[in-house]
Amino acid sequence: MAVRRRARRAAPWAWSAALFVLYGALSVRRHQLLRTTGYDLGIFEQAVQAYSRLRLPYVPLKGEGGTVNLLGDHFHPILAVLAPLYRVFPAAETLLLAQAALLALAVVPLARWAGRVLGRAALHTVALGYGLSWGIASTVAFDFHEVAFAVPLLAFSLEALGRGRHERAVLLAAPLLLVKEDLGLTLAALGGYLVWRGRRTLGFATLLGGVLGTLVITKLLLPALSPSGTYAYGEYVAEGGRGSLLMTLAAAPLDALRPEVKAVTLVLVFAPTALLALRSPIALLALPTLGWRLLSRHDYHWETAFHYSAVLMPIVFAAAIDALTPYGRFGPFSPDGTKDNPLAARHLRASLATVLAVTLVLLPSFPFGLVLRKDTWRTPGHVHVARALLARIPDGATVAASNRLVPQLVSRTTVVLFPGYPIPGRLYDTDGTPPPPTSEWILHDSRPHPAWPLPDGHWPYPPHRQQEELARAQKTYGYRVVAQDDGITLLRRKGPVARDGAETSIR
Structure with missing residues (x-):
């Protein structure tokens, strides 16, 4: 029994190590094949390089002469934590492997939570489902981005939320304000969830902190640090800033699903969990990211490519775990092995099997399928x-x-x-x-x-x-x-x- 418990505790970390190897190998191989880009890997490397030299992140790629402070483009001071590592290993691969480690680390709290409330099979299902999800695959296959830091922060925060440790959940989510300016709204959504759960004081404080933090960053800090004196991405949702907020909100339900590629992406966000995530209110934490993406005027925000779905993956898998938690007391997959309700046990078994099936069906259509292609491992x-x-x-x-x-x-x-x-x-x-x-x-x-x-x-x-x-x-x-x-x-x-x-x- 003690050996079994130790194996279960070690399993999430084993998954993390295996996924790190997968992510790191694919990222580095793409770089070796000249498939990484100046926009964005080069930009982020120049920023981290500046931090490693104890300088502000003035980036020549954003303006010749190094006149553009990258903190005035997007607000991501958390990148500075990579400076010591880059100082020792000054190479693009340092950023790619750091991203691989961050994305792989997020599987630990998700798999651990699933194993604790749903049993060993759920632990492995969630680890495989998250680890091979298309949102993570798309991120791994497109350079390095600051949102990689948000993925484990959200995963650990949501695990704490699932265990009823609400203060810990807020503390783990608070650094999202240092990752990217829009993630303050995700922090605010966490506050709204806590209010709904009855933790009104903590919830309202978190909600207010997320909203105020976003406003301070987008209205004060980013314009102050930008050469143009404005927040460069502030007009992505509004039509060039024209029209009232009321009109924008009124049109939002229609705009959000036009054209049809938006609807496809919306379905695919929840597809890795076989739509189980939609049964949990935790899924509401995905609304801020989905909202600005679907209302954006730029079509690349609507699609499944790039890195924009990375922060959604821990949210939807956490929501799926939460949705299945009531069934964890039953069947052979339960922590204690009881079989009080065969119908519930079959439901849990079918749900896990469906998640696995969807994972395998989607896999060839997204970048992890590159691992199996011969041209990925040949150097032309x-x-x-x-x-x-x-x-x-x-x-x-x-x-x-x-x-x-x-x-x-x-x-x-x-x-x-x-x-x-x-x-x-x-x-x-x-x-x-x-x-x-x-x-x-x-x-x-x-x-x-x-x-x-x-x-x-x-x-x-x-x-x-x-x-x-x-x-x-x-x-x-x-x-x-x-x-x-x-x-x-x-x-x-x-x-x-x-x-x-x-x-x-x-x-």
Whole structure:
């Protein structure tokens, strides 16, 4: 019996270790295949690099010259905790493995909670279901993002909530305010849940803290730290800020499910739990994230790609555990093995089996399926060529590089995007003329990369526009071809580079 108890206590950690290996292997392999990007892995690495040097996170990739403080873009000071690790291991892989560890750690409280109230089979079902869920897969397959910190914070907080340790749940969720500005609303939703459960004082305090924290960050801190003096993402939900709040709220139920891709995503959010999460009020904690995503004016927020669903996965699995908890007293899967109610036992067994089935059905459609593909573990000739040309750029150089080459250079050079943006820090304005390059080196890759979720590989400008800018760099700004192979061009310019009528010396 003692051995069995020890095995059950160790099982969640064993799952965490196994998932870390999976997540880490896929993330690092994508990086080795040049499938990571400057936007976003390169940006976050430059921020953590600055923290490791005891500086504010001024990021050259968001504006040449390092004039953009990333804390004015999104509010994520929690990234500073990675600085000591990056100081010892200054590489993009450090961020990718840290993210893998954070996402894998979240399985521990979820599996432990399921095992305690539902039994051993539920422990393994929840661990597998969460660990292979599409929301986590999408996050692992797209660079590094600060929301990885929120995933274990929510998982541990919700486990405490399930055990009736409400103060502990709030303490564990409070750091969400340091992860990203919108997560204060998730903290507020936790407060609303506590009010509903009768913990009015604690609940109202948490709700108020989440709302006030969000307002302070978005209305004061972000504008103060942004070069534009505004919160750059504040108009994502409203139509350019036009219309009253009342009209926006009135239209929200209709807007939230148009077009149909939104409805598909909404169903898929709860699908990993076979929709069981919808039977628990804990699922209401997903509303803030779902709300801003479905009401956003940008279609990539509506989809299943990228990292936007990561914070929803611990919520829906916690809600599923809570929904099944009343059945945990029955059947062979119960902690004590009692069989008082065969019907309830069958319901629990069927529910767990359905969660497993949905997990396996969805698996090939999302990035964890890449692990089974041969091309994931083969290194094409194009990557070998790219690495040879990357090696010709000396440490400490200034470089303008294609989006998928940027993360290969951040740790040892000062790198910006090529072609650059016409307005520093404006992520989506690509209509104007890019600013002239001021870096000593340019490294441009004209070939697309078969990389989920950006299959065309030509972001941020279409191929013809990138070729025009490459030709302009040679004709107008004096860059000369150093090497060219398999669609990759390495250029260099010595001496001053003209920009806005001034001469800027290349160091």
